[in-house]
Amino acid sequence: MPAPRGKRRMERLSQLLQVDPRQETAFSPGHNACPGCGSTTALRMVLNAVGDRAIYFVPASCASLYFTPSDTTTTRVPVIHTLFPGAFAEAEGMARALQLQGRDEKVVVWAGDGCCYDIALGSLSGAAARGANLLVICNDNEGYQNTGGHLSSATPPDAQTRTGRRGDQVPGITRRKDLVEIMAAHRVPYVATASVAYPEDLQSKVLKAREMEGFRMLLLLTPCVTWGFESRYSVKLARLAVETGYFPLYEVEGGRHYRITHEPAMLPLERFTRLQRRFNGGDLNALHEEIDEKWAELRFRSERSRRERVQRPAWVAA
Numbered sequence: 001m002p003a004p005r006g007k008r009r010m011e012r013l014s015q016l017l018q019v020d021p022r023q024e025t026a027f028s029p030g031h032n033a034c035p036g037c038g039s040t041t042a043l044r045m046v047l048n049a050v051g052d053r054a055i056y057f058v059p060a061s062c063a064s065l066y067f068t069p070s071d072t073t074t075t076r077v078p079v080i081h082t083l084f085p086g087a088f089a090e091a092e093g094m095a096r097a098l099q100l101q102g103r104d105e106k107v108v109v110w111a112g113d114g115c116c117y118d119i120a121l122g123s124l125s126g127a128a129a130r131g132a133n134l135l136v137i138c139n140d141n142e143g144y145q146n147t148g149g150h151l152s153s154a155t156p157p158d159a160q161t162r163t164g165r166r167g168d169q170v171p172g173i174t175r176r177k178d179l180v181e182i183m184a185a186h187r188v189p190y191v192a193t194a195s196v197a198y199p200e201d202l203q204s205k206v207l208k209a210r211e212m213e214g215f216r217m218l219l220l221l222t223p224c225v226t227w228g229f230e231s232r233y234s235v236k237l238a239r240l241a242v243e244t245g246y247f248p249l250y251e252v253e254g255g256r257h258y259r260i261t262h263e264p265a266m267l268p269l270e271r272f273t274r275l276q277r278r279f280n281g282g283d284l285n286a287l288h289e290e291i292d293e294k295w296a297e298l299r300f301r302s303e304r305s306r307r308e309r310v311q312r313p314a315w316v317a318a
């Protein structure tokens, strides 16, 4: 009898990613996150790609509960739980100490959008400006979800949060803060976006960032059930976010060289928003405007980078 369809798909994916689906990962089963939590899927992928020779710093977030050792979950990697503002400086200190001891463990910060976009943005910027040898993973679920689904600077326009609708709550602030652009402006070695719905793309970016020195950051869009969707739609939503143009997949090297890593189908935005209660009753005008503007900038920059690559004389180092 042939294997069921889901199993066959899992086998194909595991061959592609060269992982054994039955293998132990650094993140043990039985975690206490919500069913359908996109960030636990992303965390498992990141842990597999980075490997066991790594030390993780986790500022306050849902991950404080599901990633740190507890009666339901454990990990094989050391995890240090920190306060929001101290996370990047503490991780930088650890990276420096390891370097002085001649050790090769990677230092990873796994932080939410509330930490990276808002509370610890200054600390994040300082670490980037100093060229701290860190891999920062911003787990972007577009709000302070651990404390009940409050608005952050990553919350999209027209979205309802537990404390109000975006435009009503903070008049005048109608856009998602563009963290990738902020970090690229620091001219750091590597900044990229990735999605749990595109595991090959995510894995290749983590592997690339892992091998680099200096400050690297990945922004991962991770659906959270507080958006108001059925948990079975988690990965589907992550895919629709990309294919509607809502969340572009791209990378920036050296703060200047842009590359779009996946061309979306540009499906109607409503395919993404209608599966989530947070967009009920909101008009999507501001969101459409934001997406159009983002893509115009992104296409301009990636085309400029492509022309520079073509025109670069052979004797210039790649």
Ligand code: SF4
Pocket: 032, 033, 034, 036, 037, 038, 039, 040, 062, 141, 145, 146, 223, 224, 225, 226
């Ligand atoms: S609140 Fe959101 S981010 Fe937190 S565990 Fe639940 S689904 Fe995951």
